Amino acid sequence: MxxxxxxxxxxxxxxxxxxxxxxxxxxxxxxxxxxxxxxxxxxxxxxxxxxxxxxxxxxxxxxxxxxxxxxxxxxRLNLYQQALDRLRNMGLLYPCFCTRADIAASLSAPHGPEGTAYPGICRGLAAPDLTRPHSWRLDVAKALKLPLSFSQGGRGIWWHDIFAGHIRADPLSHGDIILARKDAPASYHLAATVDDAAQGITHIVRGKDLFGATHIHRLLQALLDLPTPEYRHHxxxxxxxxxxxxxxxxxxxxxxxxxxxxxxxxxxxxxxxxxxxxxxxxxxx
CATH class of the missing domain: 3.40.50.620 (HUPs)
Known part of the structure; x- marks a missing residue:
């Protein structure tokens, strides 16, 4: 352990x-x-x-x-950049120029477990100007169309929490999450997932406030061919x-x-x- x-x-x-x-x-x-x-x-x-x-x-x-x-x-920034490059080469990342105000003002903005989910304003821009400050988002719907690993009773990606049992990941509920911010080389979701795998963490013990984040982390593990730890959200x-x-x-x-x-x-x-x-x-x- x-x-x-x-x-x-x-x-x-x-x-x-x-x-x-x-x-x-x-x-x-x-x-x-x-x-x-x-x-x-x-x-x-x-x-x-x-x-x-x-x-x-x-x-x-x-x-x-x-x-x-x-x-x-x-x-460990090089590890996060390698993961970003891999996802970008898979065609799963896109630049986002939106501010929080832009997202909040969008009438189509859905709500997920962490508040307002990104409504896809910048998804599919024909010629994004990368000289402008931007973050990089994961196209979650596109990622879920890939042949990801299946386990625990059928299609889908799953994870296990010692208290909650087997959970089917629902990353779509979080929208297209940010993996690299305008002011940081990697988001919490990407950095924590990459580090847990690189360090050989077998059991993740953390508070229930991060239970929802595990849906995203499980998707990143599947995309990057990383092992899935056992979770204990207390x-x-x-x-x-x-x-x-x-x-x-x-x-x-x-x-x-x-x-x-x-x-x-x-x-x-x-x-x-x-x-x-x-x-x-x-x-x-």
Whole structure:
């Protein structure tokens, strides 16, 4: 078994990160496997070195050790470019010049699991001007017409979650997703999928907020001939305000708890037992 914890250094970690990291760490250790730490730092506008340093201190404070050196996505850009080139040579990518406002203003814009799905405004442009800022999107419908691998009871691409069972991937519900952004060499979907395969990750332990993203990741695995890990999407944590813990919502940080003198190893043990600090609760409760 080989698991990983893969935070983005765009802010401080919170209790939800501690839960996810502890779950991934313990899965590997219980099975006598490996636990890796990957820093997903290709968002050049928001990633900060001080956040990386805080992540390392927080994990050490929790008593979670990782195997091998820390992996940084910013040092793996060639892998993402190779994947993009392969998909482009398959005729599955097209440039997109749209802004979020353009998409929101489109009357034909459908809605998927992550909000407004891309309505295909730039799909099929006769002569796109690549000197203009643009992203690269995957033509999902075209990709699904290819002879992809089938498994688990018939046509279609499938994946397995230890809690939800066998799931048939539905990437069309997400629309033509971005694989390379205007301001970043690869999207989360592409980089995470490529890295998980390159690192030999066998089990992906992460929160239910990323359950929907797995539909896209499974399609990319099929297109790029990559192995499909086992998934374990665990429950999310809610703060005292009833909202899901998130950096953008100003969730209380592990750093604040650490600097206040709390015992990180004891906190990790309480998370293992399902005992949360006062005011916090599991989303399943």
């Amino acid at each position: 080989h698991t990983r914890f893969a935070p983005s250094p765009t802010g401080r970690l919170h209790l939800g990160h501690a839960l996810s990291a502890t779950r991934a760490h313990d899965c590997a250790r219980t099975a006598g496997g490996r636990f890796s730490l990957r820093i997903e730092d290709i968002d050049g506008t928001r990633s900060r070195p001080e956040h990386v340093e805080a992540i390392l201190r927080d994990l050490e404070w929790l008593g979670l050790g990782w195997d091998g050196p820390v992996t940084f996505q910013s040092q 429950e999310l944590l809610l703060g005292p305000d009833g909202q899901r813990l998130a950096k953008r919502h100003g969730a209380p940080t592990l750093e604040a708890m650490r600097l206040a003198g709390e015992d990180g190893r004891a906190l990790a043990d309480r998370l293992r037992e399902g005992r949360l600090p006062v005011g916090f609760r599991s989303a399943k409760a």
